[in-house]
Amino acid sequence: MATIKDVAEKAGVSVGTVSKVLRNVYVRPENRRRVEEAIELLNYQVNTYAQGLRASQTYTIAIIVPDLINPFFALLVNYVEQVLAAIGYRLFVCNSHCNAGRELSYINMVRRNKVDGLIAVTYSNSTEYENADFPLVSIDRHYAGESCCVASDNAMGGELAARKFIDTGCRSVIYIHNGSLLEGETLKRGHTFLNTCRQAGIRSTEIHFSEETTLDNVRIRQIEQFISQSTRDGRCDYDGIFASSDVHAMVIRRQLERLGLKVPEDLQVIGYDGMRVMNVGGYYVSTIVQPVKEMALACVDNLIRRIENRPYERSVILPVRFVGGGTTKGDPDQPDPEAEADLTW
Amino acid sequence: MATIKDVAEKAGVSVGTVSKVLRNVYVRPENRRRVEEAIELLNYQVNTYAQGLRASQTYTIAIIVPDLINPFFALLVNYVEQVLAAIGYRLFVCNSHCNAGRELSYINMVRRNKVDGLIAVTYSNSTEYENADFPLVSIDRHYAGESCCVASDNAMGGELAARKFIDTGCRSVIYIHNGSLLEGETLKRGHTFLNTCRQAGIRSTEIHFSEETTLDNVRIRQIEQFISQSTRDGRCDYDGIFASSDVHAMVIRRQLERLGLKVPEDLQVIGYDGMRVMNVGGYYVSTIVQPVKEMALACVDNLIRRIENRPYERSVILPVRFVGGGTTKGDPDQPDPEAEADLTW
DNA sequence: CTGAAAGCGCTTACAG
DNA sequence: CTGAAAGCGCTTACAG
Numbered sequence A, B: 001m002a003t004i005k006d007v008a009e010k011a012g013v014s015v016g017t018v019s020k021v022l023r024n025v026y027v028r029p030e031n032r033r034r035v036e037e038a039i040e041l042l043n044y045q046v047n048t049y050a051q052g053l054r055a056s057q058t059y060t061i062a063i064i065v066p067d068l069i070n071p072f073f074a075l076l077v078n079y080v081e082q083v084l085a086a087i088g089y090r091l092f093v094c095n096s097h098c099n100a101g102r103e104l105s106y107i108n109m110v111r112r113n114k115v116d117g118l119i120a121v122t123y124s125n126s127t128e129y130e131n132a133d134f135p136l137v138s139i140d141r142h143y144a145g146e147s148c149c150v151a152s153d154n155a156m157g158g159e160l161a162a163r164k165f166i167d168t169g170c171r172s173v174i175y176i177h178n179g180s181l182l183e184g185e186t187l188k189r190g191h192t193f194l195n196t197c198r199q200a201g202i203r204s205t206e207i208h209f210s211e212e213t214t215l216d217n218v219r220i221r222q223i224e225q226f227i228s229q230s231t232r233d234g235r236c237d238y239d240g241i242f243a244s245s246d247v248h249a250m251v252i253r254r255q256l257e258r259l260g261l262k263v264p265e266d267l268q269v270i271g272y273d274g275m276r277v278m279n280v281g282g283y284y285v286s287t288i289v290q291p292v293k294e295m296a297l298a299c300v301d302n303l304i305r306r307i308e309n310r311p312y313e314r315s316v317i318l319p320v321r322f323v324g325g326g327t328t329k330g331d332p333d334q335p336d337p338e339a340e341a342d343l344t345w
Numbered sequence C, D: 001c002t003g004a005a006a007g008c009g010c011t012t013a014c015a016g
Helices: A004-011 A015-022 A029-042 A048-054 A071-086 A100-113 A154-167 A187-199 A216-229 A246-258 A292-307 A337-341 B004-011 B015-022 B029-042 B048-054 B071-086 B100-113 B154-167 B187-199 B216-229 B246-258 B292-307 B337-341
Strands: A060-065 A090-095 A117-120 A136-139 A148-152 A172-177 A203-208 A240-243 A268-273 A287-289 A315-318 A321-323 B060-065 B090-095 B117-120 B136-139 B148-152 B172-177 B203-208 B240-243 B268-273 B286-289 B315-318 B321-323
Touching: A004 A015, A004 A029, A015 A029, A048 B048, A060 A071, A060 A100, A071 A090, A071 A292, A071 B071, A071 B090, A090 A100, A090 B071, A100 A117, A117 A292, A136 A292, A148 A154, A148 A292, A154 A187, A154 A240, A154 A268, A154 A287, A154 A321, A172 A187, A172 A246, A187 A203, A187 A240, A216 A246, A240 A246, A246 A268, A292 A315, B004 B015, B004 B029, B015 B029, B060 B071, B060 B100, B071 B090, B071 B292, B090 B100, B100 B117, B117 B292, B136 B292, B148 B154, B148 B292, B154 B187, B154 B240, B154 B268, B154 B286, B154 B321, B172 B187, B172 B246, B187 B203, B187 B240, B216 B246, B240 B246, B246 B268, B292 B315
Parallel strands: A060 A090, A060 A117, A117 A136, A136 A148, A148 A315, A172 A203, A172 A240, A240 A268, A268 A287, B060 B090, B060 B117, B117 B136, B136 B148, B148 B315, B172 B203, B172 B240, B240 B268, B268 B286
Antiparallel strands: A090 B090, A287 A321, B286 B321
16 A cells, blocks of 8 residues: 555655645645645555544544334435545444433544534433533533534424314314423424314323334334323324324334224324335325425534534524325325425435 | 564563464473563554455455344344354444445445455345355355355245245245345245246246335335235135245235235235244244354354365355244244244344 | 554544 | 654563
């Protein structure tokens, strides 16, 4: 493997000059040409570890997500990588499994690696983020430190769901969630949903499932059990169920159908996220669509601004939209035309 | 940030001794204790860039996949990360978008970064892999060099699909694929499928769609068009369609239903991959299930063996299984019990 | 077993 | 603008 020294020798200049060419600092055109030639000739590749050791920048970002099994996170990581690759950054991906210890171990890894910055979807209450001594963009969570929070407009999402249930004549609705109960943007989903429904005179309750488990199957069983208990003699206590994610909306719908109920005729279900069948087909359920791509873009943009000490937003809230996916009444039959079009960039 | 020198000072030993403690080389117990205390006290984190510069190992792996939009790749990356994290490695994720240039740029990045090894799902014909001067595990592709190929048993998959169609009385089947036509394990899907059907006296054809596009929407349109053209007066030319992936099986099924045909009554569809609704629900279509977890494990295991100069397999072929997902006849009504159980580790 | 020292491949003031 | 040199934080023979 050729080093900067080899290049300098071949080009007849000093290593300092080669370094400058590498970093696009001005050198005499003649020298630049010779260095570039030598680089080409030797198939030279800069050693990022040496570069990272000496310089401050590593052009590396890490993203912490619970896992890539949830399609929403997979999509988010997909787009984040795409945006970063376009500007010459690489991406470490870290699955936290919602475990504070794991998150911490990644934060330390980030420090060890001198990663330039971190994008995190966190469900733990780790104080490590508060005193983040590195550029940090958080999804859905605000931190006291110098970080940026990117989120979809959860209040708007809650309201859209409420409006749908109100407009279709629901009498008793429930918000089923099991995310974090810590301060965070996602709490607004439920608050706004419940407030809006209550103001419309609809009976409104909520139920929260423990976040003490990373075993999704356990959560799923809990939700299924709750749905079963809420249903007697083919009638459910609720006629409108708003779930904090599409995955859970799916589980709820499935359980209702197992119990012999018809969705949306007997009762309606709305999810959150906007996931589509294998990411190319229709929506699984009626849902509040999060603008994943735009969120990825906002994350990267603000993180890089922060890294480069340019002004950045402390908070970015992006609009959501409601889309009918067969689990609500009165939606157009046609699939959302945009749905098919927004796969490619 | 504390350095190894700070630790050495505080512990009253030399940096060499600290380094040894870090790498678990034997030092006098008393010294080890003092070093560990100092590390704790100073909250010392080793700088991986310095370590990477000096030592050969970086404890970093990169994985190249087309994208994370396809749930199969997302799952694969998820499990690879999980296995790697458990042994102290970190993971770069690189989306190639099936573009040879992009793959090459990542390979070079890998070299620059001195990544310890590479796991790659490649669809380009890049010769870079052939002369891979780094540990490489490839999914579905064999390379001449010192690499390892991990794949599901594609021949078995093709045969299982054929058997299903034969057993349910199909008369005219087709294999629809659009992966790479380069030498690779996936070709066996079609070969074995078609051969088995032909031997059973069934009319068997195949169609391949261009891989010249990374625009999945274009491929989807092509497939939809082909299905439309194969269907006249509510009758399709085929009564058994085997698709090279679940995504395409979904598209085919959707298009057939749009044309007024009933699946599986009028004709059957089998996909490949074994993807499930949001990774927690039922199967989208009847399919050949690839053992993603086991594949991830095999990739990491052999890559690490290769890195550590321990014996490794040149080829790992893992068994698949057929599972009914509503698009084939004569399958049990109950969902596959294992389906629900295999989400968690 | 341990310490002193060289050196990994870069970047960055500092002279010139 | 360019070169010589120091130094980033580690690891690794080499003596002792």
